[in-house]
Amino acid sequence: MRVCLFVLSFLGLFLPVQAHVVPNMTIEAEFARDHSFVLRLNLDPRVFLSDQPTSLPPVTADWFLNQSEEQKKATYQQATEYLKANVGLIFSDQSLALPEAEFVAMDGATNEPVKLDTVETHLLATAKGQVPAGSDNFKLAFGKAANVSLILLNSEEGNEERRPQVIFPGETSRPFKITPMPLSEAEEGKFQVTEVKVQKGMSIGVLFVPASLFAAACAFVVIWLAVVAFLMRPKHR
DSSP states (O other), X not given: OHHHHHHHHHHHHHSOGGGOOSOOEEEEEEEOTTSEEEEEEEEOTHXXXXXXXXXXXXXXXXXXXXXXXXXXXXXXXXXXXXXXXXXXXXXXXXXXOOOOEEXXXXXXXXXXXXXXXXXXXXXXXXXXXXXXXXXXXXXXEEOGGGOSOEEEEEEETTBOOOOOEEEOTTOBOOOEEOOOOOOOHHHHHHHHHHXXXXXXXXXXXXXXXXXXXXXXXXXXXXXHHHHHXXXXXXXXX
């Protein structure tokens, strides 16, 4: 069954629209060197317009272009609720809520902005966030009620290799290794303060040692002068 869904998902990406009978989702997760990340979620509206998305034909451009601004906001809200219910972010076993996303309508076949002649309308949601401190891997959990398969593409800045994963409802992706975030500024500050204290303690010790030597030298000189004075005292007959 999963093999069939996998094949149909890829057929939906590459075959003409007339043959597209199974909606799907694509998520691109990009991780930057500054430990920020960007998620681009390509969403077929059928997945949130019906609990049986395969029963609906592709959504044409007029469905979106004929909506008022208020109706578009309601559509984006409906898409947001679907994504938050079915897309979970996991960083080193720490769950993170899906950040707020910005939506644009696009042509599902060309990935260009939706036009009057678009026969399959998709929504592209872009969400941005920051990788939690100490995290060295990323996983994506896909909800059981998603009703479609998901193609996940992970990448990290400096490593252009992308290995797509196909995830089915109720599954979690394989861990994707990312560069861990270094110590936070607060933690670095603690170490800096400790270092200053140690240096101050060391400086006191360094000053104390020469002072001790000086005192000992003075005592030696006093004793030596006393001995010389004793030896040079006049002798009584």
